[in-house]
Every structure is written in structure tokens, then in C-alpha cells.
Amino acid sequence: MIKAVIVMNDQGKPRLVKFYTFQAVEKQQELIRSIYEVLRSRANNVSNFVKMDSLFGPDVRLVYKTFATLYFVFVFDGSENELAVLDLMQVFVGTLDKCFHNVCELDIVFNFNKVHTILDEIILGGQVLETNSSEVVRAVDEISK
């Protein structure tokens, strides 16, 4: 399952935080900081996977991708396929792009609720439910009506 979805900027400031297993707030902040330290230390043209055993326990991986000023981070366990999660990230970013017409960091900053709604349509309780971004956009539009 997916353990967490985190969006943060290149300064390490979280923009979207969603954990699918309960973590206390302090722990969340600590995890975000450690993840940021790891990501910051990585060069540009390297693989997008990081093993996260030390932070989340065995067999937990992390996929991240940089879009402009933002890091998108998905944390997941052995029941997910690494490349598929990478695709899922693309779906999520694509959906944001469609919803906000050329999404930028500020859109995510100022649309806290909507971003959560979008994410909830894609992932529920750590399970991937929808991978078609137009479907997600349609559902989100309907909810916002």
C-alpha cells in the first residue's frame, strides 16, 4: 500500500502531507525533515528511488520526482510496483495541472482543500483507486459543484 504522499518545495517546506498510517504530528514533521535531507543530497540525473528502511521499517521505498520547485514524494511498501508508483505520481501531477491550468507551487499552497480532494479521489486508505486523470478531474468538479 501507499504509506504517505508528501509534496514539499526545494526549501523543505511541506505543501501537502498525507499519511495513510497514523503518525503523530511531531513524527510527521521529523519524517519530512529527514526525507528532505535525503532528497537534497541527491544529484540531478540519478534514479528516483530511495530505500527508506531506516525511517519507515523494512521493505519501504520512496519514489520522488522534482517538478519545478517542488518535490513530489510517494512512500510505499512491497505491494506496489516502483515504476507504477512513478506513473501514479505523473497522474497526480497531471491532474493537478488540469485542475489548476498550469499548476505551480502557489496553486498548491493556496488550495489546501482542493488538493486534498484530488488526492482522495486517486488514493483512499493507501489503495490506488483511480489512475485516469480526466476521471479524477470530472469527479473533483462534481464534488465542488
Add this chain to the structure above:
Amino acid sequence: MAGPSLMDSLFQRSLEDLIKGIRLHSGAGAGESSTFISKCLDEIRREIKATDPQTKTTALQKLTYLHSLHGVDMSWAAFHSIELSSSTNFHSKRIAYLAASLSFNPSTEVILLLTHQLRKDLSSANPHEVSLALQTLSSICTPDLARDLTPELFTLLNSNKGFIKRKAIATVLKFFELYPDSVRVCFKRLVENLESSDPGVVSAVVGVFCELAVKEPRSYLPLAPEFYKILVDSRNNWVLIKVLKIFAKLAPLEPRLGKRVVEPICEHLKRTEAKSLAFECIRTILTALSQYEAALKLAVGKVREFLVEDDPNLKYLGLQALAIVGPKYLDAILENKEMVIKSLSDDDVNIKLEALKLVMAMVSEDNITEICRVLMNYAIKSDPDFCNEILGSILSTCSRNYYEMIIDFDWYVLLLGEMSRVPHCQKGQEIENQLVDIGMRVRDVRPELVRVGRDLLIDPALLGNPFIHRILAAAAWVSGEYVEFSKNPFELMEALLQPRTNLLPPSIRAIYIQSSFKVLAYSAYSYFFPDEVVAQSSHELAGSLHNVESSDYLSGAAVTDTDPDQSFNPRMPHESLRDNSVDKGKDIITDCENVPTASLKMDRYPQDSFAQMLNIVDMTFTPLLGCHEVEILDRVTNVLGLVELIRLEIRGCEIQKEVDNVREELKAAQVIRLMHNAFSEELGPVSLMAQERVPLPDGLELKENLSDIDEICGNFTITISSSFNLERPWSREKDAIILSEHQNKEVVEQSNDSTSVLTEHRKRHGLYYLPSEEKETVSSDYPPANDLSLPDKTNDQTDDLFKLTEQSLVPKKKPTAKPRPVVVKLDDGNSIHIVEKKPEMKEHLISDAVRDVLLGNDAAPSSSRTTKSDKLSSRVTRKDLLVSATEQDSTTLGRSDKNSRRNKHRSHGKEKSHKSSTKVAGDPEEKSKPKSSHSHGKHKSRQRANSAVNVAAQSPVIPDFLL
């Protein structure tokens, strides 16, 4: 998209204000933004109590934002979220539920107050409300909520709206985990959804089963036909990946299943364009279906395609795939050797680490030297982190299973020395452990070990690097313990006493001093009893000839070689008088020329250097008498005591000589001899069981005596001492009894950790209830463990057989080049007992329930599942020509008593403990495996039928999809 409502825009502005405010203040500094946040929090606390729902909603929204992104505590507002969730305004409801799902945790007390609202929303006519409730429930579900809301969820599993159904299915997973009884209610409906025409629903169900199967795969074997159908028919990569994950878990449990699915999986692998699906196929084949050669070949071929890709992600995954297959099919790695080695210098740390893992997997006895050479070159060039990764993996690979890979220990010891000099080396502790461990286990390598130790000790530059201190400790210990192999003890002493040793931490300095004590004792001994030294070394030579002749000859040669060395000029003992007199400012001329030449070559110590040694020791250690470190003080006192003793002896010689020329042994000389004997006692590896084998003396009541210890020790806390602990190297190993022939003198070593605590204790209380402080002599004061004859017999009797076989094997196995020296191992036979991992209580409950549902389903003839699977299996049979008639017959046979068998199994699951039930389930599988593989090819059909019947009779759950 319609424009935002008035409410929407109002509310958004206020959150926007907050965000803008934070952004404005964060530019000024962290302190200011936090004061701004706390100011806002005060406002929120006021606003949230407002009766106006709109104000309340906005306040809660702001609070949720602060909680989620700024880590502000909002547990105090839990009740407000619940209050707002009953709002008729969908927007308020949404914000309330979002707040709940982000902030509630299992210990939130008011969570039960939400039950009623959730129930209402789950049965609402508005699908969005249902959807919201499901989303919230999946985040904050507790066992109580799950129990109370199972009926509602059950209804939703049949919803006519696809997106509701999907969300309900995903929520079911949480319910199963928290309230296993919900399985009995919902499972059947969940299974039915596997055949849904909505691909989204199928995807959700498969996802749930994938999660369930990871935890306890066996229960889901009966569903294999449904999964198989999806595997063959589906074209959705997401679903296929999940199904592959399920089969990767199921196939090892049921060999016939693997045979069935391997083909479609290969088809997918050949056909697919999607790398994610391709990789999942590869991974499934490599982990679960590697016994099918064609599939394996195909998968390894695809892995190679991954490796040559430019995309670092694919390269990384390709290397990972190789690592999966590596242990079983080394060829797969060897085929891609070039790529792997090349990846060692990749920019990406992930890729480098994976490549390193693979390189280490390729290591064998023949190429270990070469590979280590290559890796050392990489280590020197790499960044510190990766350098230490390399060193770490070399160390762990080489030391695996008592250094089984190493044939040439001289080389390995040199390599360890070389590693210590790698600039970034931080593996001090591991190298330390191995140096000492090898010293004790491998007798033949000691001369080389001492040489390496000397080179390390003598280099003053190394003392400045704290990471190397542990290695220096080992070098010092080795040099002291095996000083008889040293070419030049004088030089060694100088190295141990060099001024820069004050850079060492006290615990290691203590080891240095202890080693210099040993060196001094040895030098004194060879000074006073030159004949015995030679005799002993030749005796040693003879003794070790038992062992491996050629290399021991070398070690003997090393000792005798030293004679012509300039510092070992053959002189006679009486010459010391002159030296001594010079030392004391007297001017006595001795007639050394008169001494019979026969004794000349026996003396290996010039009195010049020996007296000098005494002086240096005296000079270096006297200032240390004021040291506050008890470990150092203790040992320094000992060394100085010995120096005093030796001087007394030398003077004694002189007085005697004045009286008459007959040389006599003095008391002090006897003490030195005693001391030397104590030190030359060989230290062997200590078995973990050693203490248990010490018989309890009569009248010793440990428990009673120990009950006082808390009072005694109460006033000081025991800190973990970093001092040299001889027991550490073996504590990891499950040692027991076997001692090899030559090293059966077992010395139970009292670890320094405890001695330091003890000395501390003594210092405080002035008690001296144990006679000695020397770690070496402690052992000799402890008769039961040190008694050579007693443990020998008991040990050896039990392992006579083992030893015999070993003895008979060693000479035969002699390799062509250089024989591998004996490595002392303890208790080889006692392998580590791996405790079977027990499934979690909850998972057990889930699987119990699943089994009940599935089997109950089967037992009822009218149930839809049986017919379905029959239909499916007949379809499969037509399709697959490989299934022979006999096999079908036999499985039908097996099926005839299926019901009784299954009922039996069901009771198993209920009655037995987890462990035994898993074992029961596991055993028949093991037996059936070889049999079914047996039946593969050319064997007679009767045999095949028999074996199949056996399989059927033994294994409790045989899914009937194979028909």
C-alpha cells in the same frame, strides 16, 4: 466548472489571509512566523466556539491547515470537527471530515461520537456524502467503528455507483484488519466483485487481495482460478501488476499453480510495452517461478535490456532483479558481469550500492583476491560513504562462516592492514574484531599478523586518526600476545611507548600498556633464559608440525631467522652486568671474553638494548603514576613493578658473580619464568556455552549472593565501557563445544568490561576478594574453566566423530598451491535456530475467517463459487493440453474427499496455536514438492497418479481449479 459560491469565496479568503500572513512573516525569520501562527491560533480558538457555522468552518479549516503543514496540535478541537460533520452544508461537512481524517488517531476519545454521523452519511442518498464518509472512515477507523459500521459497508459493496463501490472495497481492507469478524460478513461479496465488469472495481478488489495475500497467502489459494482469469484476460497494467504480486505469493505454496501461470506471465513479458508491468513479470518469475528454465532465461534476458538502458531507474531496478536471482543462479550475474562492474562507478549511489551487492555475490574462493583488489581500488577513489560500504562488504564477505572463503590468510591479514590505511576508513571496530579473531583462530598466520601489527603500531601518523584507534588496539594486543614471533621486540616496545600514544583514549592506552607488559616479560624471559627460548621455539615448531607442516616451518624459520639480526647479536648473559653497571653509574669492567663460547648463540638479547628498554619503560611510565584513569594506573603499576623486579635480578647476578662465578637462578628469575609461562598460555576463542560448562562449586549459591549486588552497585551506574572486550568477536556466533585438536586449551577470559567495573568497585570499597587484576592470570586462577584435562574430555567425547572426519578430510583435501591453515571453530553443528515467524494474531483471525467463508462456500453445493470455479477449470483444461488424463483422474480422486478434508482443516485452524497450524500446513507442501516435480516427465503414468493422490491426501487445501 462553475464559479465558486459566495460561501466558498468567503471561506477561501480567510484561509488565504492566513497563508499570505505566514508567507509574509516567514521572510522575516522563523521566530516571527511562529508568533504570527500563535496569534492566529488564539483567534481560531475564539472563532471555533462561534455559533455561526460559517465562522466555525473557517476556523476549523485554518486549524487543519496549520496542523497538517505546520505541525500545530489540534487534538483539542476534535469535538468541533464532529460537531461540524453533521452540518447540512456539504462544504462544512467536507472540511469537518478532512479535519477528522487528518487529525484523529486511535486514541482520540470522542471518535465514537462520530459513529452515528458516519452511519447516517454512509446510507445517505447523496453519493458525495457517502464517498466522504468512506474516505474519512478509511483514515480514522477503529475496531469499534468497524464493528458498528460493518452492515453499512456491506450494503455499499453492492452499490450501483462504481466510484462508491471502489471506495467501499478499499475501506473493507481497513475493516478486515481492525475487526476480523467483518470478513465473515463482507468477504463473499468482495469475491463476487472480482468478476465485476467495471475494471475500476476489479482493480480495487485485486488491490485488497494483494494486501491480504502479502500477510497470509495460504488462505487465498482457493481464489487462484479467479486471479488466473484476470491474469489471462485483463489488459489493465495496474490490475495485472497486482495479480502478479498475488501469484508471486501463491505460486511457492502450490507447485502446480506455478506451472499453470508461468506461461501467461511470459506472454505478458514478451508482449508488454510498459516497463512497470515488464519489471513485475520479471520479479515474479525470479522470486517465485525461477525453477522454470525457459521463463528464467527470458526474464534474465529482459533484465539485461534494463541494464543497458540510460534511464537510471531501469538500471537500478535491473540490478535489483539480478540481486534477487543471484543467490540461486549465479550465472545470471556472471553473464552481466561487465555491466555490474561498470555500475560501481556510476553517479547514482543507489546503483553503486546494488552493484556492490552483486559483486560480493560473485565472490568465490578463486577470485576473492582479485575482486578485493579491484574493490580496494574503488574504495580509495570513492567518497567516504561508499568507501566504507565497500570496506564493510569486503569485511563481512571475507569473514563469513569462519572465513570460509579465505585460503591465504597472510594475504587477508595484509589486506586488513591495508584497509586501515584507507583515508576514509571508519570500520575500525570490525577490523579490530577480525584481527584478534584471526589471531586466535588461525595459528599459522600469527607471524604475519605480528608483522602487520608492527607496521601499524610503528606509524605515528595513524595515532592521530580516531577511527583507527580500535585497529591500533587490536594491533597492540596481537603484538603483545604473539610477541614471540616478533623480529624485534625492542622496536615493538618503542612503538608501544611512543609519545603520540597519549592521543589514544584511556581504554586503548591500557591495552598498549598491557601489551608492553607482555613484551617486557617476554624480553626479560629470553634475556635470563636464552636456552629455554630457543628450546621452546623449537618445541613450538615441533608442536605445530602436527598442524600443517609447510607453513609452520615458515613460522619457525621466522623465529630462528632473527638470530643473525644485528640487534640480536649473540652475547652472553654476563655482559648485562656491564650494562647494568653503566646504568647505575658504576664502572665495572667485565670479562666477557672469558665466558665459554658455547652459550654465546643462546643469548638473543644484547644487554644494551635490554637495559635501554627498561629505561624507556621506566621513563615513559613513571609520569603516568599520577594518572587518574584506573585502567592505566593499574597496568602502569604492574609494568613498573616488573621493571623493578628485573633490575633486582640483574643486580643479584652481579653480586653473585662477585662471590663466585656460578650462575644461579634467583627467586626473581623464577617469578619472571612464571609470568612468561602465564603469558605463553594460549588464548583460544571462547565458546558461548563456556560458562554453562563450568561446574557449580559446592556451597555456592549464586542467587543469594547476587541479591546484595544491587545494594552494593546501587550508588554507581554501570556505563558501557569501550575497553577492549575479548568476548565480543564471538558473541555473535552460536558457539558450543568443538575445539580443534591443537587448540583445546580453553581459557575462559574475563572480559575487561567486567574487570573495569570490578576495579572501580574495589577502588571504592577497598575490597580485594579476587586475587588478581590481570586478565590473563584471572583465567589461571579459575580452575574449572582452565583445567585442560577436564573440559577436553567432556568436549571431545561428544565431538569425536566430527573431529575424526575432519582429520581424515584435511590431508586429502589439500589444494595444489597452498594448504589452507586450520581455522579454529567452535560448535559448528549448532546452527542458529531460526524461529519461524508467527503470523500476527489479527492476520490469523482474518485468515481463519477467510477460510471459513471460502470453505463454507464450497461445502454448500448450491453456492455460486463452486460452479464458477468448475466452469473456469473446465475451460482451463480444454485450453491447456499439458494436463494429462491421469493427473485429472488423480485430482478428482483427491477431490472426492475434499469436504471432509477441508472440515478437518478448518478445525485445525481454530484449535491449534498459530505456530503449529502453520507448520501443519507447511509440511505436506514440502513433501509434495519433490513428488510433483518427480512426476514431471518420462515417468510412468501410474507413478504419477500415485504421487498425485498422495499430494491430495496430504495437503489440506487443494484448490480445484487444476481440474
